[in-house]
Amino acid sequence: MFTGFLIAITIVCFLLILAIMVQNPKGGGLSSTFGSSAQIGGVQKTSDFLDKSTWTLGGILIALILLSSLAFNTGSNTGSKVLTGEETPAMPTTEISTTPEAQQEAVETATETATEEAAQ
Structure with missing residues (x-):
C-alpha cells in the first residue's frame, strides 16, 4: 500500500513540475503562444487552467503525503510504548x-x- 502511495506521489510531482514549467512568471506562458481566443481542451484561458491545475495538484500532493505517512505508521509492527502502556525496564546507572x-x-x-599489556 505504501508503494502505491509512492508511485502516486511521483506521478503527481511530475505533473506538478510540468504545470509549473509551462507557466510564464510574467503572465504570458502558454496562453500568449496560442492567443486569447484559442481553446485548448475546452478552456478559453490557459493561464487560469494552469493556475487551477497547479493548486489542485499541490493539494493532491499534500493529501497523498499525509495519507502515505498514516499508511507507513500503521504498517509497522513497532507501536508506541506510550500508547500501549508497556513499561520499559530502567537502565542501570553508574556513578562516575x-x-x-x-x-x-x-x-x-x-x-x-x-x-x-606492553610487557606481555
Missing part, C-alpha cells in the same frame, strides 16, 4: 566520580594496565 583523587586513581589504573 569527578573528584581529583578518583581521577588520579583512574589514570594510575589505566597506566598499570597499559604497562602490563
Whole structure:
C-alpha cells in the first residue's frame, strides 16, 4: 500500500513540475503562444487552467503525503510504548566520580594496565 502511495506521489510531482514549467512568471506562458481566443481542451484561458491545475495538484500532493505517512505508521509492527502502556525496564546507572583523587586513581589504573599489556 505504501508503494502505491509512492508511485502516486511521483506521478503527481511530475505533473506538478510540468504545470509549473509551462507557466510564464510574467503572465504570458502558454496562453500568449496560442492567443486569447484559442481553446485548448475546452478552456478559453490557459493561464487560469494552469493556475487551477497547479493548486489542485499541490493539494493532491499534500493529501497523498499525509495519507502515505498514516499508511507507513500503521504498517509497522513497532507501536508506541506510550500508547500501549508497556513499561520499559530502567537502565542501570553508574556513578562516575569527578573528584581529583578518583581521577588520579583512574589514570594510575589505566597506566598499570597499559604497562602490563606492553610487557606481555
